[in-house]
Amino acid sequence: MSAPALARIPVMIPWLGAEEAQAAADAVLSGWVAQGPRVAAFEAAFAERVGAGHGIAVSSCTTALHLALVALDLGPGDEVIVPSLSFIATANAVRYVGAEPVFAEVDLTTGNVTAATVDAVRTERTRAVIAVHQGGVPADVHSLRDRCAGWGLALVEDAACAIGSTVGGSSVGRGALLAAWSFHPRKVVTTGEGGMITTDDAQWAQRLRRLREHGMNASAAQRHAATTPVLESYLEVGFNYRMTDIQAAVGLVQLGKLDEMVARRRALAARYDALLRDVPGLRPVRDPAHGRSNFQSYWVLLAEDFPVGRDEVLAALSAAGVSARRGIMAAHLEPAYAGHPHIPLPVTERISRDSLILPVFHTMTEEQQDRVVAVLREQAAP
Known part of the structure; x- marks a missing residue:
């Protein structure tokens, strides 16, 4: 009788x-x-957690x-510098407003843009920069903020993956002009x-x-709470981008678990580090000198002479039986950006x-981590 198949390990x-x-x-x-009220409570709790004045769900x-x-x-006519090395939504958001995304190079170790890579593609038409905290690895936003201020550019932080990550001992998002977050x-x-x-x-x-x-000019919650009729006005063309109270209720519970979740992910990352230390040709993601990652993603970079692709x-x-994913995508290599001009991005x-x-x-x-590492060891063997 054959041994039962091991359960698949999800990513x-x-x-x-x-x-x-x-x-x-x-x-x-x-x-x-x-x-409604749960959204408002989630906004306040989230903003307090990251050290921001306001949260907008x-x-x-x-x-x-x-x-x-x-x-x-x-x-239209404006340029916004973004990393190509990011989920395609980062570049797409620039197109949504009719502006032009300009792809900047990233640092090999962190996968993030730097002041130097932004400067390399900055032009007279540049109006803003989107810095991504890629996979939870914090970008050096203190340097970027200083340089962007000197250049007269707005810095938006794509913190989709970065809740619980820190820069200089403070939460990612603290002091940000505008930061965007994901709850996928x-x-x-x-x-x-x-x-x-x-x-x-x-x-x-x-x-x-x-x-x-x-x-x-008046939300549904405000109109519901009013004791006299509220005749709302539409002050500009807007969007239907609301969060529900059901989602916010879940988010409030999740936010209360954040410290435990980050501690667990960092422990798992440390164990991966130890298990992979002697596997040739693999370079795991690390904390940068300026901050600490939440390890939303644990990614490894293969050496260029790794035995297999x-x-x-x-x-x-x-x-x-292990579900893994390709690393971070490069937007400029996708069909949606075919022909889009860019500098070399090696x-x-x-x-x-x-x-x-x-x-x-x-x-x-x-046991699940050991199974993942065993496969990597086999692939690294000459």
């Missing part, structure tokens, strides 16, 4: 349980399921990026889908709240070609 499982289910049920039973990080660029009044199920904190914008600017926060709700490694992992292309993301999730066992 990520959200850490959700009875507490989140009860919170969602309570929201449903309250009768208020659209954007939206339907996704993509819509958060879009609204951030709308708030900056960017449009592959992120550390999830609401199923959903996003957030954080800022210290009260006027921007007020406008962003209007923009997410069709440009109305990245796709062969992914196939071997899959055959062994580091971006190297990371995109030679990196892969390994499974990391809260309930991962040592």
Whole structure:
């Protein structure tokens, strides 16, 4: 009789349980399921957690990026510097406002843009920069903020993966002009889908709240709470980018688990580091000197002379029952950006070609990690 097949190891499982289910049920039973009091509570708790003055909950990080660029009044004729090495939404958000994304190179170690790589593509038409905290690895935003201020450029932080990461001992997002966050199920904190914008600017926060709700000067919650009729006005063309109270209820529970989740992911990353230390040709992602990662993703970069290619490694992992993913994509190599002008991006292309993301999730066992590492050892053998 053959041995039973081992259960497949997923690349990520959200850490959700009875507490989140009860919170969602309570929201449903309250009768208020659209954007309402739980969204407001989640906004306040999230902003406090990252050290921002205001939180504006939206339907996704993509819509958060879009609204951030709308708030900056960017449009046709403007250039926005972005890394190509990022999920395609980063570049797409620039196109949503009619501006032109300009692809900057990234640092080989962190996968993030730097002041030097931004400067290399800056022109007279540049109006803003989007810095991504890639995979939870914090970008050196203190340097970027100083340089962008000197250049007269707005710096938007794509912090989709970075809740719980730190820069200089403070939360990513603290002091940001505008930061965009994701609550997708592959992120550390999830609401199923959903996003957030954080800022210290009260006027921007007020406008962003209007923009997410069709440009109305009075939200549905405000109208519901009023004791006299409220005749709303639509002050500008807005969008339907709202979060529901059901999602926010889950988010509040998840936010309470954040410290435990980050500690667990960092412990798993440390164990991967130890297990992979003597495997030739693999370079795991590391904390940068200026901050600490939440290890939303644990990715490894293959040496250029690794015995097999990245796709062969992914196939071997899959055959062994391990779900892994290709590393961070390069937007300029996708059909959507075919023909889009850009400088040579050898580091971006190297990371995109030679990196892969390994499974990391809260309930991962040592046996599961050992299985992942065993496959990598086999592939590294000459």
